[in-house]
Amino acid sequence: DSGVTQTPKHLITATGQRVTLRCSPRSGDLSVYWYQQSLDQGLQFLIQYYNGEERAKGNILERFSAQQFPDLHSELNLSSLELGDSALYFCASSGSTLGWGSRGNTIYFGEGSWLTVV
Amino acid sequence: TQLLEQSPQFLSIQEGENLTVYCNSSSVFSSLQWYRQEPGEGPVLLVTVVTGGEVKKLKRLTFQFGDARKDSSLHITAAQPGDTGLYLCAGVHSGGSNYKLTFGKGTLLTVNP
Numbered sequence: 001d002s003g004v005t006q007t008p009k010h011l012i013t014a015t016g017q018r019v020t021l022r023c024s025p026r027s028g029d030l031s032v033y034w035y036q037q038s039l040d041q042g043l044q045f046l047i048q049y050y051n052g053e054e055r056a057k058g059n060i061l062e063r064f065s066a067q068q069f070p071d072l073h074s075e076l077n078l079s080s081l082e083l084g085d086s087a088l089y090f091c092a093s094s095g096s097t098l099g100w101g102s103r104g105n106t107i108y109f110g111e112g113s114w115l116t117v118v
Numbered sequence: 119t120q121l122l123e124q125s126p127q128f129l130s131i132q133e134g135e136n137l138t139v140y141c142n143s144s145s146v147f148s149s150l151q152w153y154r155q156e157p158g159e160g161p162v163l164l165v166t167v168v169t170g171g172e173v174k175k176l177k178r179l180t181f182q183f184g185d186a187r188k189d190s191s192l193h194i195t196a197a198q199p200g201d202t203g204l205y206l207c208a209g210v211h212s213g214g215s216n217y218k219l220t221f222g223k224g225t226l227l228t229v230n231p
Contacts, residue, residue, distance in 0.1 A: 033219075042224060043221040044221075109160025109162070112159075
């Protein structure tokens with residue numbers, strides 16, 4: 001158990017719909033990251049938040065948005081869903097946005113949210 | 119554009135065999151991490167290598183970071199069924215307050231009893 005909690009674990013929805021994925025980071029972790037994993041693209045970085053503020057943006061579509069709340073939990077909103085959005089969405093957390101080059105920093109992944117768009 | 123190329127994509131071996139998987143890039147990274155992902159789970163960090171030429175050992179797993187910090191390898195000795203999983207390498211880009219992991223597509227390892 002990584003300590004990162006994601007809900008829902010599985011979600012099936014229709015094209016054009018909107019869904020919200022939720023993430024509770026490990027206790028005390030200030031950074032939250034969202035990743036998308038698909039068979040053809042692998043694990044792709046979407047966005048990072050640190051203590052409520054956006055810190056880095058990756059391959060996140062304009063139809064997708066995220067936020068981190070004062071209690072540090074995060075939500076990833078996916079709208080106007082397309083078949084190609086079907087994937088496993090991971091949330092991860094770490095203690096600090098600093099020190100990535102150090103040996104001590106570790107990022108912990110949740111178990112993911114399986115999204116199927118039909 | 120896939121910045122990190124992992125090879126092989128798939129590997130199926132018998133228990134007790136040795137294997138090496140590779141992670142190659144044209145980019146230089148601040149550090150490089152290896153993860154293992156099992157079905158239904160998120161990736162779990164195995165090791166972080168920081169210095170060019172660094173070698174780290176984790177029981178039967180040996181990780182090496184290339185001298186130029188662009189490539190890495192993972193060698194498993196006497197593989198066991200419990201080693202089965204998706205092995206991912208991730209390059210770490212760090213600069214200021216922005217940190218990003220770039221993952222390879224992974225090597226799916228199956229160790230047959």
